[in-house]
Amino acid sequence: MIRVGVYENPPKIFIENGRISGIFGDLLYAIADREGWQVQPVACTWRKCLQELREGKIDLMPDVTYNEERARFLDFGSIPALHGWSELYRNPHVMIVTVHDLVGKRIGVLADSSQERYLRQMLHDFGVRKAGIVPLDSLDQAFAQAAQGNIDAVATNYFFGDIAARRYGLKATPIIFQPSQLYFAVPKGTNRDLLEAIDFYLGQWITTPESPYYRILEHWKAAVGETHIPASVWWSVGLLNLLLVLALVTMWLQRRQVLAQGRHLQITEAKLAVILDSVDACIFIKDEDLRYQYVNHRQTLRLDRDSEAILGQTDDALFDSETAERMHTEDQHVLVSGETLTIEEQGTGNPRATGRTYLTVKQPLRDERGRIYALCGISTDFTAHKRAQEKIHQLAFYDPLTGLPNRALLLDRARHALDDYARERSLGALLFIDLDNFKVLNDTLGHAHGDRLLELVAARLGALVRRNDTLARLGGDEFVLLMERLGSDLDAAIARTEGVARQLLDSFADPFLLNGNRHNITTSIGAALFSEVGNRVDELLKRADMAMYEAKAAGRNQVKFFDPLMQASLSARAALETELREAITHRHFLLYYQPQVDASGLLIGAEALLRWEHPHKGLITPGRFIAEAESSGLIIAIGQWILRTACEQLVTWSQQPGYADLPLSVNVSARQFHHPDFVADVLHILKETGANPERLGLELTETLLAEDMDTLIEKMKALRTHGIRFSLDDFGTGYSSLSYLKRLPLDQLKIDQSFVQDLLDDPNDATIVKTILALGSSLDLEVIAEGVETAAQRDALLTFGCHCFQGYFFGHPGPAEKLPSTLDP
Incomplete structure (x- = not known):
C-alpha cells in the first residue's frame, strides 16, 4: 500500500471519484498495475502535502519541482515525468503586457511553491519593487480571488493555468517564466524502491512512442511531440x-x-x-x-x-x-x-x-x-524549448550508452527500407550481431567495463558501415546492421552482404583495450535478405536472429544466412508451444518416481520426474519439450503443478508404512527459481497440501549460479528455515565455483551421470568422481551418484567412498505405486 499525496492541480494531478486522476495519476496507476502496488490517495493542500511527505506521513508525492532546499529532506527520481513552464493569468479588467506592468499589482501564487520563489527573484531582477505577492493555499482559491478582483493576476504552471483561466474568465499574459522539470518525490532516505521502479518504467516508456506514457499525454492533450513554439x-x-x-x-x-x-x-x-x-x-x-x-x-x-x-x-x-x-x-x-x-x-x-x-x-x-x-x-x-525537444528526440530514438539508433528508430528505417524494396526491387539485408560470451566478461570484470566494451564495439562497427546503412543497438550485447540498395541481382547482394559480415567479424581480431588491459572477444552474425520476408519487419528480424543462433550453435565467430530449415524448426517450436499450453489446461502431465538407495539396497529417497502423456504421441520425456517450456515461460505453470503433485504424493506416503519418512526430490528450473513469487508459491503449496517440508528436496542445476547469487542464497535460506533440503544436480558440468559452493546452504551434491558412464574406462572421469566425493566430505555434504546402470559401476563407486546411488540398475522411473521400499544390493 502506497500513500500518495494529492493536491488539486488539474490536468496534472487531482482526485476524482476517490481515485488519483490527471497525467501523474494515470502514470502512477499504470506503474502500480505492473508492480502490484495498491495506491491510497491522501488529499491535502500543496503546503500540507510537502509537510506530510517530509514527516513520512505519506510515501510518495508526484508533480514536485526539484530544488536544493527540497533535496535536503526529499529524494527525487532521476527521470522527470513532465516538462513545463509557468505563466501569468490576469483579471480581464487589468492590463498586463510586460513585467514592468506588475508595479502596484497583487499577484496570487501557491504558497511555498517554486513559482513563488522564482517570481520574487524575477521581480527583483527587473527592479519591480511595488508588486505584491499574495501566497494562497490552493490554485483554485487564487483564480477565484483574481476573478473577483481581490487580486490582479495569478502565477501558475501552464498545465493548470490554461484550464482554470477558461473556467474563471481570466486571460493569459505574454509573461512566461521558469522552465521546469516535474518529478516524483519520496521522504529522504526512504522508499528508494518506489523511485527506482518509476524511473525504470519512465526510462522505457519515454523512449517508446506507443508506450502508456504517450497515450496518457495524448489523453490529457499535453503531449510533447515535434518542435513547436508555445502559444x-x-x-x-x-x-x-x-x-x-x-x-x-x-x-x-x-x-x-x-x-x-x-x-x-x-x-x-x-x-x-x-x-x-x-x-x-x-x-x-x-x-x-x-x-x-x-x-x-x-x-x-x-x-x-x-x-x-x-x-x-x-x-x-x-x-x-x-x-x-x-x-x-x-x-x-x-x-x-x-x-x-x-x-x-x-x-x-x-x-x-x-x-x-x-x-x-x-x-x-x-x-x-x-x-x-x-x-x-x-x-x-526559444533555445530552451528547442533543446528540450532535441533531448526528447534523442532519448526516444537513440541508445544512451553508444549513441547508436535504438530499436524504435531501427524498426522505422527498416519499414521504409522494405517499402523502397517493394517499389524499386533493390535488395537489402539485415545483419544480427551478437557478442560471444559477453556475459562472462561482464560478470568477471563488472558492468562498468562491460559498458565500456559495448561503446568500443559500437565505434569499431560504425567505422565499417556505409553512409546509407543503419547500425543500431537493440539492447544488451545485440547490434543490428540494416543494409540497403544492394542492387537487384540476388547472388551479388548475398556476396556483398557476406563480405560486409566478414569484415565485421575480422574487425574483432584486434583486442579491445579496457582499463589498460587487452581483451579479446568474438561475435556471431546472422543474416536475412529483404527478398525472403515480403514487407514484414518483424519477420526480417526474427529470421536474422535465428540465423545468428545458428552461427552460435555452429561454434561462434561465424556468419550464417537464414535457411528454410530454420523456419521449419521455428514452426515446430510454435506448434510444440501450443500443445504444451493445451497440456497444462487439460492436465496431460504425470510424475514418475525413481528410487534412490544406499549401499545395502535400502530405499532412502526418490526423485520426481516429469512425463507428458500426449493424447496422440504417447508418453514424452522432458528432454523433448522442457527447453521450449523454459523459453516460452510455460515452465512456471508446469513447475507449480510438479511441486503441488509431489507434495500431494508426500501426504499419501505419510500414511503408508515404509514410506512415511521417505524424502522426495523435485527439479526446479532456473527461470522458475528466479521468479519473484517462488518462495511464497512453495510455502503456499506446502501449507495447502499439508505436506511435511522436511521431506521435500529441491534440486537446482549449476546454471542457476550464473546470475544474482545473493538473491539465490537469500531464497534458499528462506526455504531452508522451514526444513526444505537442497541438492545441486549435475555437479561438475556447469558454472562450478568453489567460492560460491561454500556459500550455498546445500545438503547434497549429485554426481552427473556423464562421469559415471565412463567411470571404468576413463581415468579422468574416475579422478573427477573421487574429487567430488572428497569435496562433499570436506563440506559435510551428502553425495549421490546418478546414472548407475551396472553392478560394476556401483562397486567402483563403493570403493571410492560413494554410498548413495540412483540409476537404472536400481530401478527405472515409474508410477508411485511401483516404487519398492527395498532393493537387492
Whole structure:
C-alpha cells in the first residue's frame, strides 16, 4: 500500500471519484498495475502535502519541482515525468503586457511553491519593487480571488493555468517564466524502491512512442511531440507587432501635427521606448536600404554593441559575409513581396550568443497609402524549448550508452527500407550481431567495463558501415546492421552482404583495450535478405536472429544466412508451444518416481520426474519439450503443478508404512527459481497440501549460479528455515565455483551421470568422481551418484567412498505405486 499525496492541480494531478486522476495519476496507476502496488490517495493542500511527505506521513508525492532546499529532506527520481513552464493569468479588467506592468499589482501564487520563489527573484531582477505577492493555499482559491478582483493576476504552471483561466474568465499574459522539470518525490532516505521502479518504467516508456506514457499525454492533450513554439510566444509576438504598429502609426501622425504638439510626441515616444526595451524579445527596424533605424535594448545585447554603433549600419558591418548575405535575401523578399517571414536562426553577431536559437518574424511596414517603407523584425529566444525537444528526440530514438539508433528508430528505417524494396526491387539485408560470451566478461570484470566494451564495439562497427546503412543497438550485447540498395541481382547482394559480415567479424581480431588491459572477444552474425520476408519487419528480424543462433550453435565467430530449415524448426517450436499450453489446461502431465538407495539396497529417497502423456504421441520425456517450456515461460505453470503433485504424493506416503519418512526430490528450473513469487508459491503449496517440508528436496542445476547469487542464497535460506533440503544436480558440468559452493546452504551434491558412464574406462572421469566425493566430505555434504546402470559401476563407486546411488540398475522411473521400499544390493 502506497500513500500518495494529492493536491488539486488539474490536468496534472487531482482526485476524482476517490481515485488519483490527471497525467501523474494515470502514470502512477499504470506503474502500480505492473508492480502490484495498491495506491491510497491522501488529499491535502500543496503546503500540507510537502509537510506530510517530509514527516513520512505519506510515501510518495508526484508533480514536485526539484530544488536544493527540497533535496535536503526529499529524494527525487532521476527521470522527470513532465516538462513545463509557468505563466501569468490576469483579471480581464487589468492590463498586463510586460513585467514592468506588475508595479502596484497583487499577484496570487501557491504558497511555498517554486513559482513563488522564482517570481520574487524575477521581480527583483527587473527592479519591480511595488508588486505584491499574495501566497494562497490552493490554485483554485487564487483564480477565484483574481476573478473577483481581490487580486490582479495569478502565477501558475501552464498545465493548470490554461484550464482554470477558461473556467474563471481570466486571460493569459505574454509573461512566461521558469522552465521546469516535474518529478516524483519520496521522504529522504526512504522508499528508494518506489523511485527506482518509476524511473525504470519512465526510462522505457519515454523512449517508446506507443508506450502508456504517450497515450496518457495524448489523453490529457499535453503531449510533447515535434518542435513547436508555445502559444504564449505567438501571442507575445502578435501583441508586440500590434504595439509596434500602433507606435509607428502614432509617431507618423504626430510628425504631421503642428509644432505645438512636439513635447507630447516626445513623451509618447519615450513611453513606447520603455515598453519596447522591457519586452523579452529583440526588436529592430530597417529602412528600404536595409539600414538599421531602430533597435531595442535586447537587440543591442544580442549584437553586443551600443545602439549608436548599430543605427545607420547594414548587416554587412555587423555579421560575417555568409550571414549578412542570407539576411539581405530575406529582407529583400519582405520589402518586395510584402509577405511576413518566420525564420529559425542561430544566435549571430555576439560570440556569447553561440548556440542560442531564435524565432525571428520579419514583416513589412506600410504608410497611409499602403507603400512599404521599412521592415520590422522581432526575434524571440526559444533555445530552451528547442533543446528540450532535441533531448526528447534523442532519448526516444537513440541508445544512451553508444549513441547508436535504438530499436524504435531501427524498426522505422527498416519499414521504409522494405517499402523502397517493394517499389524499386533493390535488395537489402539485415545483419544480427551478437557478442560471444559477453556475459562472462561482464560478470568477471563488472558492468562498468562491460559498458565500456559495448561503446568500443559500437565505434569499431560504425567505422565499417556505409553512409546509407543503419547500425543500431537493440539492447544488451545485440547490434543490428540494416543494409540497403544492394542492387537487384540476388547472388551479388548475398556476396556483398557476406563480405560486409566478414569484415565485421575480422574487425574483432584486434583486442579491445579496457582499463589498460587487452581483451579479446568474438561475435556471431546472422543474416536475412529483404527478398525472403515480403514487407514484414518483424519477420526480417526474427529470421536474422535465428540465423545468428545458428552461427552460435555452429561454434561462434561465424556468419550464417537464414535457411528454410530454420523456419521449419521455428514452426515446430510454435506448434510444440501450443500443445504444451493445451497440456497444462487439460492436465496431460504425470510424475514418475525413481528410487534412490544406499549401499545395502535400502530405499532412502526418490526423485520426481516429469512425463507428458500426449493424447496422440504417447508418453514424452522432458528432454523433448522442457527447453521450449523454459523459453516460452510455460515452465512456471508446469513447475507449480510438479511441486503441488509431489507434495500431494508426500501426504499419501505419510500414511503408508515404509514410506512415511521417505524424502522426495523435485527439479526446479532456473527461470522458475528466479521468479519473484517462488518462495511464497512453495510455502503456499506446502501449507495447502499439508505436506511435511522436511521431506521435500529441491534440486537446482549449476546454471542457476550464473546470475544474482545473493538473491539465490537469500531464497534458499528462506526455504531452508522451514526444513526444505537442497541438492545441486549435475555437479561438475556447469558454472562450478568453489567460492560460491561454500556459500550455498546445500545438503547434497549429485554426481552427473556423464562421469559415471565412463567411470571404468576413463581415468579422468574416475579422478573427477573421487574429487567430488572428497569435496562433499570436506563440506559435510551428502553425495549421490546418478546414472548407475551396472553392478560394476556401483562397486567402483563403493570403493571410492560413494554410498548413495540412483540409476537404472536400481530401478527405472515409474508410477508411485511401483516404487519398492527395498532393493537387492
